[in-house]
Amino acid sequence: MTDAQNDSAYLDPKSIPSNAPEHCPGTESEKAGKSDACAGCANQDVCASGATKQPDPSLPFIRDRMSTVRRKILILSGKGGVGKSTFTAQLGWAFAADEDVQTGIMDVDICGPSIPTILGIASEQVHSSASGWSPVYVQDNFGVMSVGFMLPSSKDAVMWRGPKKNGLISQFLKDVDWGDLDYLLVDTPPGTSDEHLSVVQYLKESGIDGAVLITTPQEVALQDVRREIDFCRKVGVPIIGLVENMAGFVCPNCKGESQIFKPSTGGGKQLAADTGIEFLGSVPLDPRIGKSADYGVSFLDEYPDSPATIAYLNIIDRIREILGD
Amino acid sequence: MAAAQDSPVTKRLATVKKIILVLSGKGGVGKSSVSVQLALNLYGSSPTARVGILDVDLTGPSIPRMLGVDGQAVHQSSSGWVPVYADGAAGRLSCMSVGFLLKKKGDSVVWRGPKKNGMIRQFLSDVRWGDLDYLVIDTPPGTSDEHLSLMEHLAGVHSRLCAVIVTTPQAVALMDVMKCLSFTRTVNLPVVGLIENMSGYACPCCGEIQNVFSTGGGREMARREELQFLGSLPVDTELVELLDGGKESGEGFQLLERYQKTPTAKLFGDICSLVC
Numbered sequence: 001m002t003d004a005q006n007d008s009a010y011l012d013p014k015s016i017p018s019n020a021p022e023h024c025p026g027t028e029s030e031k032a033g034k035s036d037a038c039a040g041c042a043n044q045d046v047c048a049s050g051a052t053k054q055p056d057p058s059l060p061f062i063r064d065r066m067s068t069v070r071r072k073i074l075i076l077s078g079k080g081g082v083g084k085s086t087f088t089a090q091l092g093w094a095f096a097a098d099e100d101v102q103t104g105i106m107d108v109d110i111c112g113p114s115i116p117t118i119l120g121i122a123s124e125q126v127h128s129s130a131s132g133w134s135p136v137y138v139q140d141n142f143g144v145m146s147v148g149f150m151l152p153s154s155k156d157a158v159m160w161r162g163p164k165k166n167g168l169i170s171q172f173l174k175d176v177d178w179g180d181l182d183y184l185l186v187d188t189p190p191g192t193s194d195e196h197l198s199v200v201q202y203l204k205e206s207g208i209d210g211a212v213l214i215t216t217p218q219e220v221a222l223q224d225v226r227r228e229i230d231f232c233r234k235v236g237v238p239i240i241g242l243v244e245n246m247a248g249f250v251c252p253n254c255k256g257e258s259q260i261f262k263p264s265t266g267g268g269k270q271l272a273a274d275t276g277i278e279f280l281g282s283v284p285l286d287p288r289i290g291k292s293a294d295y296g297v298s299f300l301d302e303y304p305d306s307p308a309t310i311a312y313l314n315i316i317d318r319i320r321e322i323l324g325d
Numbered sequence: 326m327a328a329a330q331d332s333p334v335t336k337r338l339a340t341v342k343k344i345i346l347v348l349s350g351k352g353g354v355g356k357s358s359v360s361v362q363l364a365l366n367l368y369g370s371s372p373t374a375r376v377g378i379l380d381v382d383l384t385g386p387s388i389p390r391m392l393g394v395d396g397q398a399v400h401q402s403s404s405g406w407v408p409v410y411a412d413g414a415a416g417r418l419s420c421m422s423v424g425f426l427l428k429k430k431g432d433s434v435v436w437r438g439p440k441k442n443g444m445i446r447q448f449l450s451d452v453r454w455g456d457l458d459y460l461v462i463d464t465p466p467g468t469s470d471e472h473l474s475l476m477e478h479l480a481g482v483h484s485r486l487c488a489v490i491v492t493t494p495q496a497v498a499l500m501d502v503m504k505c506l507s508f509t510r511t512v513n514l515p516v517v518g519l520i521e522n523m524s525g526y527a528c529p530c531c532g533e534i535q536n537v538f539s540t541g542g543g544r545e546m547a548r549r550e551e552l553q554f555l556g557s558l559p560v561d562t563e564l565v566e567l568l569d570g571g572k573e574s575g576e577g578f579q580l581l582e583r584y585q586k587t588p589t590a591k592l593f594g595d596i597c598s599l600v601c
Contacts, residue, residue, distance in 0.1 A: 022443030078385050078433075080352010080466040081498070111467035112350050112501040154500055157350075157468045157507040162438035165469070190352040190466055191384035192433045193441070218569045220357070224385040226431035234435060249526070249537065256530030260537065260560055264569050275431075287537050294496035294539065 017043055018163045027052035059205060061174040065132075066206035069104070069181040071323060074199065074211040074237065078224030080190035082216045083245040083283075085114040086293050087312075088187040091212075092119070093298040094316045095183050096142035104135060104181045106172050107146035108199055109189035110165045111158050116148040120296020125149055132177040145176050162194035169198045190224070192231040200235045209323060210240035212280070215271065217247050217263035222271050229275050240322055241278035243315055244268030249285040250307070260285060278322070281315045283308050333450035335481030337405075341377070341457045344479065345517075345600065346488040348509070350501030352466035354493045355522040355558075357387040358568055360463035363489070365584050366597035367459045368418050377408065377457045379448055380422035381475060382465035383441050384434050389424040391568040393580050399425045405453035412578040421452050438470040445474045459601070466501070468508040476512045488516045489555070489600060493523045494542035506550060517600050518553035519543055526560040534559070556596045561589040 016024045023037035032038070033048025046052060066072070075088045088105060096103040107115035116122040116136075124136040126149045135143030147158060147168060160168075178184065189195055200208065211232055215225040225242070232239050244267055249260050263270075272279035286308040292299035300309050338344070347360045360378060368376045380388035389395045392411040399421065400407045408419035423434060423444065436444070454460065465471050479486060488509055492502040502519075509516050521543025525534045537560060547554035564587045572579070584590055 016437045016439050018438060020439045022439055022446075024439055080354075080385075081493075082353055085497075111469050112352075112504065114497050114501070117497050117500060155503045155507055157504040157511065159468050159473060159508055159511065161470050161473060192435050193384050194437050194470075197435065197437065216353075218565060219571060220387045220390055220569050221353075223387065223390060223430060227385065227433040230431050230433040231435055234433065249528075249535075251528040251530060251533065251535060253533045253535070254528060254531035256528065258529045258562070260526060260562060260565070262562065262566050262569065264566065264571075285537060287535060287539075290495050290497075290538050 016162070018161045019043070056170075058170045058174050059202070062170065062202050063205050065174050065176070065178065066203065069178060069184045069206070071183045071209045071325070072186065072203055072206065073183065073209055073240070074186045074188060075214065076188050076196070076211045076228050076232070077214040078190060078192060078226075078228035079215065079221040082214050082221055084214050085109070085118055085187050086289060087212070087214055087243060087245065088185050089115065089118045089293070090298070090300055090312050091316055091319070092138075092142060092185055093300055094313065096139060099141055101182045102141050102180055104143045104178050104184045105145075105187060106176075106184060107144070107148065107187045108169050108172065108195045109187060110147050110160060110168060110195065112189065113146045113148035115144060115146045115187055117296060118293045119144060122148065122154065122296065129177065132175045134177055143178065145172050165194050166198040169195060170202055173202050192227060196231065197235070200237055208237050210238045212240050212319065213242045213277075214245055215242060215268045216245055216261050217259070217267040218261040219265045221261070222265060222268070225271065226275070229277065239277045240319055241280035242268050242272045243280045244282040246285040247282035252287075280318050281311055283311045283315070332478075332481055334446065334478045337450050337452070337454070338460070338482050341454060341460045341482075342485065343458065343601070344460045344462065344482065344486050346462045346464060346475070346486065346514070347491060348464050348472075348488050348505050349491040350466060350468060350503070350505035350508075351492070351498045354491050354498055356466075356491050357382070357391055357463050358564070359489070359491045359520060359522065360461050361388065361391045361568060362584070362589070362593050363597060363600065364418060364459070364461045365581055366593055367461075367601065368412070369581060369585065370597070373417075374459070375417045375455070375457050377419045377421070377454050377460040379452075379460060379462045380420070380424065381445055381448065381462060381471050383423045383436060383444055383471065385465065386422040386424035388420060388422045388463055390571050392420055393570070393572045394420060395424070395430065395571045397425060402453065405451045408452055408454065411580065415578065419454060419457075421448055441470050442474040445471060446478050449478050468504060472508065476514065486514060488514050490516060490519045490552075491522055492519060492543045492546070494521055494536070494539040496542065498538075499542050499546055502546070506552070516552060518555040519547045520555045520596060521557040523560050524557035529562070553599065555599050556592060558589055558592055561587055563587045564589045
């Protein structure tokens with residue numbers, strides 16, 4: 001049970017096969033094939049031979065593909081349902097509003113892809129060409145890739161363990177014909193596990209410009225976001241800043257403001273101050289945000305005078321400023 | 326299957342009468358809050374009911390905070406790990422979470438699949454639950470390693486398993502929940518029913534019900550998929566505050582007393598009677 005307290009050995013993302021024993025040192029580790037845990041593992045011989053210590057063969061392809069992508073931004077949150085995908089979509093729409101800016105969104109939430117629905121392209125399919133898989137285009141300068149485009153029906157569950165998810169993420173990075181992009185936004189699932197480690201690992205050489213963290217004001221969410229900050233620091237991903245979503249609700253009937261998710265410990269602002277990261281702003285809860293997401297339309301365009309739109313745009317401007325664009 | 330019959334997990338869980346998995350494909354819909362409420366209701370249903378909560382959300386454990394036992398530690402004994410008791414001396418509400426194993430609350434658990442699988446196996450086989458009437462298992466979002474591992478390790482006790490699915494009313498959430506339902510069908514896990522959470526919000530100023538996250542989506546999905554609809558729960562700021570407060574339970578299990586005063590408790594009582 002000391003394992004959970006001593007995860008420093010797991011800082012480096014390692015590829016661990018699905019049939020590996022629990023204490024697998026990782027196939028790239030010096031101890032691969034030689035540690036006590038390796039006894040009896042089906043992969044012991046291949047690990048001991050040293051073949052697995054070679055760099056991942058897909059890395060040079062990913063580097064080539066990513067060489068034409070100027071900015072790579074991760075959208076993270078330890079907690080689910082705080083608005084990562086919604087924020088990613090708004091950010092995408094805001095960037096793509098300038099027709100000279102090429103924007104892409106890569107959805108690595110393999111088990112629960114929401115990006116296709118939020119962008120209103122849920123029924124689209126991915127096509128492959130000589131230069132790779134073509135992303136699905138929301139508009140000329142806004143391409144999207146998600147596992148949602150590959151399922152026979154939206155009801156189908158993707159019941160994959162880690163290695164299979166990692167394989168698909170590597171394909172999203174090396175086989176998708178992203179073309180020249182100014183921004184590639186990566187929407188992630190909740191947690192700090194396979195998908196997150198893989199994205200960071202695969203993009204290490206190309207460089208990640210930074211991560212935007214999303215939270216809601218209550219402590220239960222902040223706890224998970226604190227873990228995500230710890231994760232970013234462990235794996236060396238710079239943090240652009242923290243966005244507090246669903247902060248305050250303005251009743252459309254009486255215009256009174258109330259807190260649905262009360263910031264019992266100071267909310268996102270306090271967390272940002274405590275951890276020394278920038279607080280990018282609060283977005284109030286507007287029921288029309290969720291509705292726009294369900295219908296797949298841009299909230300920013302539909303409701304330009306909502307306080308939430310103003311908050312989103314201020315945050316997006318600040319992100320641009322931090323990136324120096 | 327013979328091996329599953331006397332695996333350490335099967336032996337350990339032989340004294341557990343019923344195991345309820347709380348699932349949802351989507352994150353942030355209230356799985357943990359439903360798990361805690363389910364446990365509190367079952368606990369309150371009889372003065373002798375013994376209930377356990379197992380939190381298998383390894384990278385985002387919320388149960389300790391919600392039960393007000395944040396920061397406590399589990400102890401090792403000769404017969405296994407001793408869970409944390411949320412009701413203090415009474416010892417009828419036991420809880421296990423990876424949150425109890427972390428040094429600092431901000432520590433991240435950066436684990437890939439096999440390590441998560443190992444932890445779940447240990448949670449099921451090494452925790453000294455003792456006699457339990459109900460074991461409520463809170464799961465992370467998705468349909469991946471944790472869920473597959475759970476089903477694998479619980480194969481020996483499959484006849485005592487059932488699942489409750491939680492959703493919020495928006496289409497985006499329902500899509501993920503549909504995937505989760507497909508998962509339960511693939512692994513042959515009986516689903517008791519569906520709960521629609523965050524269905525409407527009563528404005529504290531004017532009392533008018535606002536559909537913050539839309540409404541009715543869960544009921545509609547239950548009808549379409551021929552699932553039992555267990556009920557809708559509106560957003561209850563009192564409950565959010567209670568579960569978020571992280572207050573240590575004092576004399577006589579205050580969390581339960583305070584919970585029973587929230588508006589949701591009454592609604593949840595009906596849901597609970599449908600579940601068990």
